[in-house]
Amino acid sequence: xxxxxxxxxxxxxxxxxxxxxxxxxxxxxxxxxxxxxxxxxxxxxxxxxxxxxxxxxxxxxxxxxxxxxxxxxxxxxxxxxxxxxxxxxxxxxxxxxxxxxxxxxxxxxxxxxxxxxxxxxxxxxxxxxxxxxxxxxxxxxxxxxxxxxxxxxxxxxxxxxxxxxxxxxxxxxxxxxxxxxxxxxxxxxxxxxxxxxxxxxxxxxxxxxxxxxxxxxxxxxxxxxxxxxxxxxxxxxxxxxxxxxxxxxxxxxxxxxxxxxxxxxxxxxxxxxxxxxxxxxxxxxxxxxxxxxxxxxxxxxxxxxxxxxxxxx
Amino acid sequence: xxxxxxxxxxxxxxxxxxxxxxxxxxxxxxxxxxxxxxxxxxxxxxxxxxxxxxxxxxxxxxxxxxxxxxxxxxxxxxxxxxxxxxxxxxxxxxxxxxxxxxxxxxxxxxxxxxxxxxxxxxxxxxxxxxxxxxxxxxxxxxxxxxxxxxxxxxxxxxxxxxxxxxxxxxxxxxxxxxxxxxxxxxxxxxxxxxxxxxxxxxxxxxxxxxxxxxxxxxxxxxxxxxxxxxxxxxxxxxxxxxxxxxxxxxxxxxxxxxxxxxxxxxxxxxxxxxxxxxxx
Numbered sequence: 066x067x068x069x070x071x072x073x074x075x076x077x078x079x080x081x082x083x084x085x086x087x088x089x090x091x092x093x094x095x096x097x098x099x100x101x102x103x104x105x106x107x108x109x110x111x112x113x114x115x116x117x118x119x120x121x122x123x124x125x126x127x128x129x130x131x132x133x134x135x136x137x138x139x140x141x142x143x144x145x146x147x148x149x150x151x152x153x154x155x156x157x158x159x160x161x162x163x164x165x166x167x168x169x170x171x172x173x174x175x176x177x178x179x180x181x182x183x184x185x186x187x188x189x190x191x192x193x194x195x196x197x198x199x200x201x202x203x204x205x206x207x208x209x210x211x212x213x214x215x216x217x218x219x220x221x222x223x224x225x226x227x228x229x230x231x232x233x234x235x236x237x238x239x240x241x242x243x244x245x246x247x248x249x250x251x252x253x254x255x256x257x258x259x260x261x262x263x264x265x266x267x268x269x270x271x272x273x274x275x276x277x278x279x280x281x282x283x284x285x286x287x288x289x290x291x292x293x294x295x296x297x298x299x300x301x302x303x304x305x306x307x308x309x310x311x312x313x314x315x316x317x318x319x320x321x322x323x324x325x326x327x328x329x330x331x332x333x334x335x336x337x338x339x340x341x342x343x344x345x346x347x348x349x350x351x352x353x354x355x356x357x358x359x360x361x362x363x364x365x366x367x368x369x370x371x372x373x374x375x376x377x378x
Numbered sequence: 379x380x381x382x383x384x385x386x387x388x389x390x391x392x393x394x395x396x397x398x399x400x401x402x403x404x405x406x407x408x409x410x411x412x413x414x415x416x417x418x419x420x421x422x423x424x425x426x427x428x429x430x431x432x433x434x435x436x437x438x439x440x441x442x443x444x445x446x447x448x449x450x451x452x453x454x455x456x457x458x459x460x461x462x463x464x465x466x467x468x469x470x471x472x473x474x475x476x477x478x479x480x481x482x483x484x485x486x487x488x489x490x491x492x493x494x495x496x497x498x499x500x501x502x503x504x505x506x507x508x509x510x511x512x513x514x515x516x517x518x519x520x521x522x523x524x525x526x527x528x529x530x531x532x533x534x535x536x537x538x539x540x541x542x543x544x545x546x547x548x549x550x551x552x553x554x555x556x557x558x559x560x561x562x563x564x565x566x567x568x569x570x571x572x573x574x575x576x577x578x579x580x581x582x583x584x585x586x587x588x589x590x591x592x593x594x595x596x597x598x599x600x601x602x603x604x605x606x607x608x609x610x611x612x613x614x615x616x617x618x619x620x621x622x623x624x625x626x627x628x629x630x631x632x633x634x635x636x637x638x639x640x641x642x643x644x645x646x647x648x649x650x651x652x653x654x655x656x657x658x
Contacts, residue, residue: 331560331579332541332560332561333522333540333541333542333559333560333561333578334541336502336503336521336522338502338521351462351464351483351484351502352462352481352483352500352502353461353462353463353464353483355462356461356462356481360459360461362480362481362498362499364500364518364519365481365500365518365519366500366519366537366538367519367521367522367539367540367541367559369540369541369557369559369560369578370541370559370560370578370579
């Protein structure tokens with residue numbers, strides 16, 4: 066089933082991490098397997114924030130293979146070497162979990178090559194690489210993941226999130242949402258639904274040099290949009306073309322450094338409820354998520370079939 | 379053909395048309411209908427009024443509480459702070475005035491038979507699914523699958539609704555003051571849908587029977603949905619129904635579009651096998 070949620074404050078920043086946690090926790094019943102956050106901070110620094118993992122969470126519920134924790138340290142060192150080798154400089158490094166890290170790195174050059182170098186290390190996967198995007202995902206509900214990664218006081222302008230009920234692939238971090246639109250900094254995607262022409266699209270995109278880290282159909286949307294952006298197509302136009310190129314039932318949300326967008330398939334088969342005011346937009350699979358932030362009576366509505374909307378921070 | 383007199387069910391807001399199904403003929407036998415009551419129906423007094431603050435209750439607790447209050451004879455129950463919770467007010471098989479101050483989540487007031495429900499906010503997906511009789515009035519918008527598979531009663535949304543409203547409906551009336559999404563009236567089998575605003579693509583796709591009236595623009599018709607001529611009877615019926623619906627809007631009824639089934643799909647016998655394949 067899965068639950069998705071998004072929030073964007075127009076012209077101001079707030080505790081978007083805490084807000085997203087509340088929204089996603091109220092969607093727990095739609096997806097108890099894993100939770101993911103793509104939060105956009107106010108920093109907008111010159112340096113890149115790199116979120117990556119070198120292993121999987123193998124706690125209860127995970128479908129990942131148990132590994133010796135010492136491997137994580139070895140892989141992390143290899144990643145450090147690759148960053149330097151690619152011409153980058155590690156400004157700050159934090160270990161969040163035994164397998165997950167947050168780095169601040171300075172780098173000037175081809176982001177694709179930079180990402181490829183890092184991911185050449187066994188099991189290394191970049192979750193996000195951006196100037197304001199911080200992408201976190203793990204097994205557990207919204208509160209568990211937010212507590213684990215310290216997201217409850219994350220200051221920012223907007224974000225998207227996902228609670229996952231695994232159907233098309235395993236219960237692991239690599240199949241959890243959101244997905245970073247590799248290799249474009251600050252672009253992330255969450256999805257609720259099923260894509261039925263996944264392999265046709267994936268093969269075509271792989272021939273164009275795009276990379277897939279999982280066999281989760283939702284990753285296709287991120288890679289598809291990344292490919293369009295690479296071809297110089299704007300976000301909204303790329304989203305509109307996805308409505309004909311992607312087959313299946315879906316509602317997805319995409320976020321960039323200063324935008325939040327949503328798209329719904331031509332059958333309108335997957336839910337989405339919207340609340341819009343002059344300074345705030347909230348969207349979620351169920352209104353209960355919106356009510357977790359705005360308990361008083363408000364006006365909400367369902368977007369229609371084939372509808373694409375983009376809001377500016 | 380049975381006369382209207384024989385069908386007490388019509389007075390209860392059930393089917394508006396003569397029923398032909400064997401089960402229904404037996405069920406609505408005129409001799410039995412006089413005493414038609416559910417086993418656990420309660421004799422309630424509409425003047426006996428109370429309220430429930432549902433903020434801290436889950437749907438099972440709320441629905442049980444409604445039943446307990448009906449048992450005590452309360453005929454008017456107000457739900458406060460519903461907070462878009464799911465499945466509130468479902469399975470009420472009784473006469474009752476249910477007033478909901480706020481919005482409902484998914485599957486609100488589903489499988490009801492008899493109550494009059496007023497909702498001041500919005501409703502999520504599948505509101506009043508499988509409704510048998512009664513009246514539901516929603517002041518704001520509604521999500522998708524509005525009135526899925528209803529068999530009777532009046533379901534009214536004064537705002538706009540999502541996709542697939544009236545999917546598989548088998549009777550009753552759905553009235554929408556605003557716009558409606560794709561596949562409205564999908565596989566509809568009986569009853570009427572009135573949309574005063576615009577409607578999305580594939581209107582009335584694969585409808586077996588029933589009638590859809592549209593006041594605004596139709597993006598496209600679905601398979602086997604065809605336009606029919608508006609009659610004076612249709613206009614009279616619309617005027618009466620919209621009064622019941624409490625929709626305060628100036629409408630030129632004669633300019634509305636009437637959609638019915640073309641009856642050309644596989645389930646109708648008038649196609650050759652080769653044509654049938656094409657139609658599917």
